[in-house]
Each structure stands twice: as C-alpha cells, then as structure tokens.
Amino acid sequence: MTLLGVSFLGADRAAASSAPFHGINPVTGETLPGDFFPASVADVDRAVTLAQEASASYRKLSGKERAAFLRAVADRIQAITEQLVERAHLETALPLPRLQGEVGRTTGQLRLFADVVEEGSWTSPRIDTALPERKPLPRPDLRTVLVPLGPVAVFGASNFPLAFSVAGGDTASALAAGNPVVVKAHPAHPGTSELVAGAIQQAVKDCGLHPGVFSLLFDAGIEIGVQLVQHPLIKAVGFTGSLAAGKALVDLCHARPEPIPCYAEMSSTNPVFILPGALKQHEKVAADLTGSYTLGAGQFCTKPGLVFLDRSADAASLVEELKTKAAGVATFSMLTPGIAKHYRSGIEKRAGDASVNTLYRTENESTGAASTAALLETTAAELLSKPELADEIFGPSTLLVHYEQREQMLAAARGLRGHLTATILGTEEDLAANTDLIAILEQKVGRLIFNGYPTGVEVSHAMVHGGPYPATSDSRTTSVGSMAIFRFARPVCFQGYPQSLLPAELQNANPLGVQRLVNGVFTRDAIQA
Numbered sequence: 001m002t003l004l005g006v007s008f009l010g011a012d013r014a015a016a017s018s019a020p021f022h023g024i025n026p027v028t029g030e031t032l033p034g035d036f037f038p039a040s041v042a043d044v045d046r047a048v049t050l051a052q053e054a055s056a057s058y059r060k061l062s063g064k065e066r067a068a069f070l071r072a073v074a075d076r077i078q079a080i081t082e083q084l085v086e087r088a089h090l091e092t093a094l095p096l097p098r099l100q101g102e103v104g105r106t107t108g109q110l111r112l113f114a115d116v117v118e119e120g121s122w123t124s125p126r127i128d129t130a131l132p133e134r135k136p137l138p139r140p141d142l143r144t145v146l147v148p149l150g151p152v153a154v155f156g157a158s159n160f161p162l163a164f165s166v167a168g169g170d171t172a173s174a175l176a177a178g179n180p181v182v183v184k185a186h187p188a189h190p191g192t193s194e195l196v197a198g199a200i201q202q203a204v205k206d207c208g209l210h211p212g213v214f215s216l217l218f219d220a221g222i223e224i225g226v227q228l229v230q231h232p233l234i235k236a237v238g239f240t241g242s243l244a245a246g247k248a249l250v251d252l253c254h255a256r257p258e259p260i261p262c263y264a265e266m267s268s269t270n271p272v273f274i275l276p277g278a279l280k281q282h283e284k285v286a287a288d289l290t291g292s293y294t295l296g297a298g299q300f301c302t303k304p305g306l307v308f309l310d311r312s313a314d315a316a317s318l319v320e321e322l323k324t325k326a327a328g329v330a331t332f333s334m335l336t337p338g339i340a341k342h343y344r345s346g347i348e349k350r351a352g353d354a355s356v357n358t359l360y361r362t363e364n365e366s367t368g369a370a371s372t373a374a375l376l377e378t379t380a381a382e383l384l385s386k387p388e389l390a391d392e393i394f395g396p397s398t399l400l401v402h403y404e405q406r407e408q409m410l411a412a413a414r415g416l417r418g419h420l421t422a423t424i425l426g427t428e429e430d431l432a433a434n435t436d437l438i439a440i441l442e443q444k445v446g447r448l449i450f451n452g453y454p455t456g457v458e459v460s461h462a463m464v465h466g467g468p469y470p471a472t473s474d475s476r477t478t479s480v481g482s483m484a485i486f487r488f489a490r491p492v493c494f495q496g497y498p499q500s501l502l503p504a505e506l507q508n509a510n511p512l513g514v515q516r517l518v519n520g521v522f523t524r525d526a527i528q529a
Helices: 041-058 063-079 081-092 096-119 169-176 190-206 223-230 243-255 282-298 313-327 337-351 380-385 406-414 428-432 435-442 482-488
Strands: 126-128 142-148 152-155 181-184 214-217 236-240 262-265 272-274 306-309 357-361 374-379 397-402 419-425 445-450 489-495 516-518 521-523
Touching (some): 041 223, 063 169, 081 096, 181 223, 236 243, 236 482, 243 262, 282 313, 282 397, 306 406, 313 374, 337 357, 337 374, 380 406, 406 435, 482 489
Parallel strands (some): 152 236
Antiparallel strands (some): 126 142, 142 489, 516 521
16 A cells, blocks of 8 residues: 555545655654645544544444444455554554554454444343333333444554554444544554555445545644544544543543543553562562563553562562663663653653652663663652652653551552552462452552553453543543443433334344343343233
8 A cells, every 4th residue: 555644534535735744763763754744624524524424324234234344444454464564663663573463453353343243232222111000100111222422533542553543442442333433643653544544444445334434634733633522523532642632632522512521541550569478479570570561661551650569578689689670671762752752751850859769770861762661669658748659651660669567558559549450469368468458459440450460451351441530531431342332332212112113122023132131131032022
C-alpha cells in the first residue's frame, strides 16, 4: 500500500492541506518517508456525518454479519503484517518481536469480539412476561436488550501503535457493539495508522457495508481531536493516554450541550507489595521486578511504579539486588523524544526531592529519545505526607517505599488513588495474614495479582483493564477483554410490543438461541405463548 498521508472519509480520501507533518524515527531523529496532512474541520464533519448515516444500517446487522466483518478486518491486517511491523518499528523504535506480537494481539481481539457477537448473549436480553391477572395491578410485558450508542470517536495511543490504536480494543469493541467509528490517529505513528486504516476500509468494502462505518482523521496537534469529541453526532469516546489529555477530553465531553461518556484510561503506578515470604527469594524477585518495570522502556500503563517492602535484612538484600539489576539494564530508545524528555524531567524532579533517595541512576545526560533505568526509594511516612510521590512517571523507573511497621503499609495502601493493578508477592500464608490489605486494594484497583507481575495483559473474557480514577474515567468498565463491549451499548426496554417488531433476541421463539433472563431464570429455551 502506498502511503498518501490524507485522512479516510468513509470510502474516500480527504484533500491534502498545505502544512504536512511527518513520522520521526526515535532512534536516529530522521524524518521518515511520507507527508501526512492534518484533517480540516470540514473533514471532521464529513466523517461523523457519514458515520451517522452508516449507523442506521450497521446497527441492524445480525451478530453473524458483524462477526464476519470483524474477521475480515483481522484477515486484512494479518495479510500486511510484514509491512505493518516494518513501518511501526521505524516510527516507534519498538522491537520487531514485540510488534509482531502486537499484530497477533490486535487480530486476536478482533476475532474474540467476532465470537462474542456471533454467539449473541452479550446483548443481555431480559424478559418479564405479562401477568394480566396480577393484583392489585397487572404487569405488562417487558423486554430489554442492549443496543448500540451511535458513532464513536477513538483516539490512537502512543505506546501501542496497533493494539490500542486504529484497530485496537476501543475500535474493535465499538464496532462489535454495532457502532460506526471515527479514529483520530496518533501523530507519532501516522504511517502505521494509515496502513491499518486501509485494511479496515477494504474490509468494509469486502463486506458490502456502508462506507461510513469507519473513518480516520490525521492531525499533528489537538484541534481535530477537540472538534471530533464536540461534534453533536458523536455518542461516546475511547481514549488511552496521559492523565492531562484524558481529563481534558472527559471535561470536553461533559461540557457539551449533550454530555457523552468518555472512556479514558489515563494514569496508574500499579503498586507492588512484597511480603516476608517473597523477600526471602530476593534474587528471583529482583530479576522479575526489574524485568517488569523496564519492559518496553517502562512505557506500559501496567508498569509497577511503586514497590512496598519492610526494613528487614531480607528487604535490604533485595534492595542491593535491585541496584545491581538496574545497573545492568541497557539504554532504551523511547517512543518519541518528547516522551523521553518528559521521563527524564520527571526523574530529575523526583530525585531532587529531599524525601527521595536515588539508589541507581546514570549521571550521563541522555538526549533525543534515549533513556535509562532509575531506581529510587522513600518511606511510607514520606509518601503519606507527599502523595504526589505516587504519581506516574512514564518510563523505566520505580520507587521503593519502606515501612517500619505493618500499620504504615496499610495506611499507605489506604492513601493510594485508583490504579489499574495491585500486586502481592509472598506465600499463601502471607496472603492469608493480609486479608485486610486485600480488602483495601479491592477498593483501589481493577486487577489484583498474586505472585505475578502486572505487565502483560491477557485479552480474554475475564480480564479487567480498568480501575478507579485516575486510572480510568469510569471504574465500572474495562478497555481490554470481551466486557469492553458494554461501554458502547445501552439498555432499551420494549413494553407490550408485538412479536414481529421485537429484536430477535427478545422474541418468544429465541431464533438466535441466546441466553436470556426470563422471569428471573437464565435460559436459552423458547417462551411458550
């Protein structure tokens, strides 16, 4: 596919503007081939209007038809794996094996949602049949099912150019739920975004769908994103990125004449609690923890950025091992020079705090997109007095938090804000002895991990990738796994409707064979009239 650098407006391409931007190789600083042209306000309106036009037919597709489309998108993306990986590597400096795995994750989640919508029970049909003889008042026939919201705006993420971007989890779940999607491409990987958009556009054509089911808009700044979320026809927003950008989008969505939901994944430091049984395995814990917080140059939303441990001799041995491991970590190339600069300034600021001790950090002044690991420490008392020490630093660093007594650990846990994950390392006896810690953490995170590490998020039915604010803007949701589909649907109740006009999921015969809650009982059986 030849890169044209202009936005996708349904089946058409936008006109080129006069001020292009370019992809940049983070390692060399080299400008990559291809001019990319920001969309105009008129392009935004055209894309969203097309999405609204497509919504009427797309929302009525059967689960099997929608599943066929999602699988067609997956097949189209898989067919260009080599070209995708090559371009994404140039634009992000992410290793080729990581990107090949990300292609698999992207196509895998599309196929997962295809399975979900083909089976159909995700629509959660509920039926309370009429009770005309009930006293003192009869009960009408009530039938409820989840229906699509309408056009959804999705923002590509910097750290996952495939799995959280143009055809990533937000797009896949929104399309699966029956909503047309308009994507605002991330400017750090425009070529990768165009390749994926071309694959989706072709799948739309292959399946004979309205072309407005998918559009993609380029922009190097924020103007087009602002226009997109404020467009009156957009009904929901999906975003993964920084707290500042996510909060700005949430505020824009809430300030509209018609407020809409903004599902933003934003900021998390994913605390790790190392209990006595794990401290005795300090060599293994040090190796595994270092591997987790430096994985992908620490550019994962699940990076463990806070580590709690006591002041025992075993903990002192672990700290020494962690220092040795940090010193052995090679220099990283981060996603963009801007992200690297922000990381370095964050470490400078934290290391300059009198309450923080620097255990390991290179003295060399890194430049461009380069960065190195940093290992810092403080105390639970200092963390309680300076909660900003728990703020996320996006990059390969972690902060050790020492506590003198167990109550300090519990107090620090109570003081945590919302996070995506919390990890407990120890024995089963340690876990049993810390049920009060678990009870606290259940209120703070979306995923509790025992003797594992938060980096690495399985795309499955049971996964929760969410958490209380500021981890996300809505703690009731997940952006990974099949439950992500529920963000982009709402319940509608049909009262007293004739069978012929009911959605198939609610008809007595249950022609789709889905699981339904009928008069309080889950069943796939037909209702005998």
